Amino acid sequence: MQFEPREQFEQRQKKLEQIQALGMRAYPHEFRWSDTIADLATKFAETPSADLEANQREVRVAGRIVSLRLMGKAGFAHLQGSGKRIQIYVKKDVVGERGFELFKLLDLGDSIGVRGHLFRTKTNELTVRVEEIFFLAKALLPLPEKWHGLTDVELRYRQRYLDLIANEKSREVFVTRPRIIQELRRFLDARGYIEVETPMMHPLPGGAAARPFVTHHNTLDIDLYLRIAPELYLKRLTVGGFDRVYEINRNFRNEGISTQHNPEFTMLEFYEAYSNYRDLMDMNEQLFAELAKKITGSTVVRYGDVDLDFGKFERLSMREAIVKYWPPEAGAAPTVGELSASGGPRAITERYNAWAKSAGAPYAASKGTLSDGEWTGLLFETMAEDKLVQPTILYEFPTDISPLSKQKPDDPSVTERFEIYVAGMEIANGFSELNDPIEQERRFRAQVAQGGEEAPKQVDLDYIRALCHGMPPTAGEGIGIDRLTMLFTDSPSIRDVILFPQLRPEAPSNPEQGTKP
RNA sequence: AGGGGCGUAGCUCAGUGGUAGAGCAGCGGCCUUUUAAGCCGAAGGUCGUGGGUUCGAUCCCCACCGCCCCUACCA
Numbered sequence: 001m002q003f004e005p006r007e008q009f010e011q012r013q014k015k016l017e018q019i020q021a022l023g024m025r026a027y028p029h030e031f032r033w034s035d036t037i038a039d040l041a042t043k044f045a046e047t048p049s050a051d052l053e054a055n056q057r058e059v060r061v062a063g064r065i066v067s068l069r070l071m072g073k074a075g076f077a078h079l080q081g082s083g084k085r086i087q088i089y090v091k092k093d094v095v096g097e098r099g100f101e102l103f104k105l106l107d108l109g110d111s112i113g114v115r116g117h118l119f120r121t122k123t124n125e126l127t128v129r130v131e132e133i134f135f136l137a138k139a140l141l142p143l144p145e146k147w148h149g150l151t152d153v154e155l156r157y158r159q160r161y162l163d164l165i166a167n168e169k170s171r172e173v174f175v176t177r178p179r180i181i182q183e184l185r186r187f188l189d190a191r192g193y194i195e196v197e198t199p200m201m202h203p204l205p206g207g208a209a210a211r212p213f214v215t216h217h218n219t220l221d222i223d224l225y226l227r228i229a230p231e232l233y234l235k236r237l238t239v240g241g242f243d244r245v246y247e248i249n250r251n252f253r254n255e256g257i258s259t260q261h262n263p264e265f266t267m268l269e270f271y272e273a274y275s276n277y278r279d280l281m282d283m284n285e286q287l288f289a290e291l292a293k294k295i296t297g298s299t300v301v302r303y304g305d306v307d308l309d310f311g312k313f314e315r316l317s318m319r320e321a322i323v324k325y326w327p328p329e330a331g332a333a334p335t336v337g338e339l340s341a342s343g344g345p346r347a348i349t350e351r352y353n354a355w356a357k358s359a360g361a362p363y364a365a366s367k368g369t370l371s372d373g374e375w376t377g378l379l380f381e382t383m384a385e386d387k388l389v390q391p392t393i394l395y396e397f398p399t400d401i402s403p404l405s406k407q408k409p410d411d412p413s414v415t416e417r418f419e420i421y422v423a424g425m426e427i428a429n430g431f432s433e434l435n436d437p438i439e440q441e442r443r444f445r446a447q448v449a450q451g452g453e454e455a456p457k458q459v460d461l462d463y464i465r466a467l468c469h470g471m472p473p474t475a476g477e478g479i480g481i482d483r484l485t486m487l488f489t490d491s492p493s494i495r496d497v498i499l500f501p502q503l504r505p506e507a508p509s510n511p512e513q514g515t516k517p
Numbered sequence: 518a519g520g521g522g523c524g525u526a527g528c529u530c531a532g533u534g535g536u537a538g539a540g541c542a543g544c545g546g547c548c549u550u551u552u553a554a555g556c557c558g559a560a561g562g563u564c565g566u567g568g569g570u571u572c573g574a575u576c577c578c579c580a581c582c583g584c585c586c587c588u589a590c591c592a
Binding site: 003004005006007008009011012067069070071072073074075076078087089091092093107108121122123125127141142143144145146147148149150151152153154155157158162166208209210211253255256258259260261362365374377381397398400401402403419426429454493503504506 | 518541549
């Protein structure tokens with residue numbers, strides 16, 4: 001075992017031996033503390049010096065040394081724990097010869113416990129006057145730079161433990177993330193939802209269109225797919241009488257990696273029987289407003305250089321969004337009627353493309369022949385999606401690109417489906433669930449027939465069988481937790497909200513590194 | 518996959534066609550209320566890797582590796 005910086009590593013190993021020579025264990029098994037650093041920092045934040053002197057309080061507290069100032073026969077240090085800090089003051093007269101020898105052998109990064117009394121220094125900082133030091137663990141490697149912290153993004157992702165020690169902001173993100181999940185659970189639990197766990201390994205990938213990861217079960221001798229969505233299993237549960245059900249867990253998609261995509265990402269999916277997509281839209285407005293308020297303190301949330309107002313959502317049908325964001329330079333905007341007409345979406349896209357190519361704007365490139373609905377979806381993504389910065393509910397998605405959603409009764413070319421867009425990102429996707437087994441089978445077979453890398457290769461017949469047992473009218477939705485966390489923590493990349501984002505494995509700098517000792 | 522950018526001490530960063538510097542961390546010394554402690558001293562580098570151009574390359578060129586951003590892919 002040997003890591004850079006070698007010299008400091010060896011230096012610190014020697015110090016650990018010297019600490020043992022003082023009669024202390026290298027890796028002691030316990031330390032009984034009376035208060036956490038956070039406890040002390042909050043409980044005595046306002047307590048005046050005179051009070052501390054008059055009512056001597058003995059405290060026992062532990063933490064990691066993050067600053068160290070040794071001055072001959074006394075010294076100061078800061079201990080950090082749970083993101084909070086407290087100063088300690090160590091005086092040779094008080095801790096004794098052996099205690100002070102130990103103090104001199106400590107390094108930045110070491111864990112110690114102290115016993116002592118609280119006081120305030122000349123500058124009025126709350127400080128523990130240490131009477132006894134307990135060595136707890138040695139840091140054999142140095143901490144990142146104390147003032148600038150750790151800024152190298154690669155190191156921050158690869159060695160997140162250092163990022164969490166050194167960068168307060170990063171720590172806050174990963175404290176906020178579970179709070180968001182907690183609030184989501186609270187919101188759903190309060191509405192009678194039941195949380196479940198469905199399989200992560202599927203015999204057939206389904207519930208979304210994406211390339212799956214494949215693995216193999218030896219005993220059964222079958223290939224299994226890491227799930228790309230829990231959707232079909234959760235809907236089986238609504239058939240089984242779980243009228244309100246949700247799952248928060250990982251999905252895996254074998255696709256590109258970007259600031260908005262990680263191969264594994266966390267999704268909330270929930271299903272509510274006897275509701276439709278309109279009910280979910282209303283519920284979402286309430287959910288997002290409440291969430292923003294609880295997490296950030298306001299319904300208006302700063303993200304990058306914009307203020308996102310979760311207090312009011314714009315609602316647009318997909319066709320309306322195309323009309324609204326049609327660039328005036330491309331000629332007269334199409335009407336919703338034209339977009340609904342047979343052959344209309346293709347003609348309009350071609351009109352848009354003619355302008356986009358001449359203007360150097362992104363144009364809608366299609367591979368192969370597309371249906372009206374596919375043209376509509378493609379055109380929307382090309383020219384409108386990134387314009388949806390303020391929270392927007394986009395609804396009525398073409399049936400051709402929504403194989404699991406129920407059609408609109410008065411216009412079967414579109415479905416009762418919506419997505420929520422914020423900051424140009426897709427955050428949520430919900431719809432009235434298609435519960436007609438014959439129509440569902442027809443759509444599944446159409447997908448399989450169409451082929452393509454992301455299309456299912458096989459129809460999930462058990463799911464059709466479940467629908468044949470009768471699924472009540474149900475509305476369901478998925479919310480991307482990672483992207484939601486990005487919004488509420490002002491994080492520009494999904495890697496900033498995932499503790500250990502997927503990176504290419506680190507090449508070992510020497511053959512020994514990276515192997516267990 | 519394509520385009521752009523970056524890679525210098527453990528960390529944060531300067532820098533130059535003539536083999537490299539600062540701050541922090543580390544080491545030795547002084548220092549009993551400091552707090553980005555201070556002062557004195559010494560040390561630390563295959564300038565991502567491999568080729569090429571050149572009398573000479575960390576710098577210019579090419580390839581590769583890694584990371585970041587944009588585009589593509591991702592209903």
